[in-house]
Amino acid sequence: QKEVEQNSGPLSVPEGAIASLNCTYSDRGSQSFFWYRQYSGKSPELIMFIYSNGDKEDGRFTAQLNKASQYVSLLIRDSQPSDSATYLCAVKLSRAGGTSYGKLTFGQGTILTVHP
């Protein structure tokens, strides 16, 4: 089982729709969760982070965390063509007996296409 898995894509949604991106993780002790957006040929940029159960909203983006189910998601409301990118889920895994040194483990990414 992979440590961080994202729903397989690509995902295609019409402009104005809600895009839903999902991620599961294997380490129940994981502490922090991140969503990155990566445009083709560019480096990843941080969109949101979440570390408490529930929802966290920032503009058109909502991150949802359910630690009991080991599940984190990203909702993009009113999707725009400029949202077309690869979305990476990242998890700060716990490390038995010590610090994780801030290391993040990434999922393989989900390609999102928003068509006009």
Add this chain to the structure above:
Amino acid sequence: SQTIHQWPATLVQPVGSPLSLECTVEGTSNPNLYWYRQAAGRGLQLLFYSVGIGQISSEVPQNLSASRPQDRQFILSSKKLLLSDSGFYLCAWTPLPLGELFFGEGSRLTVL
């Protein structure tokens, strides 16, 4: 504000040639630094991380090495490149303690 830069942005190297990628962070001191690699169509794989000058930890065995000669400088090297070393190399830093990473612009390496 903090910024991170890496170079070169693009390079094409023959098999067996050496490699040196450099990364610098500005606006902070004693950052945790990381080198990730992203192969075509793949996720990010952590290669090395450093919590201080001269302190390097390797995550995967390979023919690459890393060094941190100064507080805000992180270098990725190889003595002899392999075809499998091709990829998009990303340097990153974190302000901690939450752990969010901020990436440099990336260096795209093609080994022929």
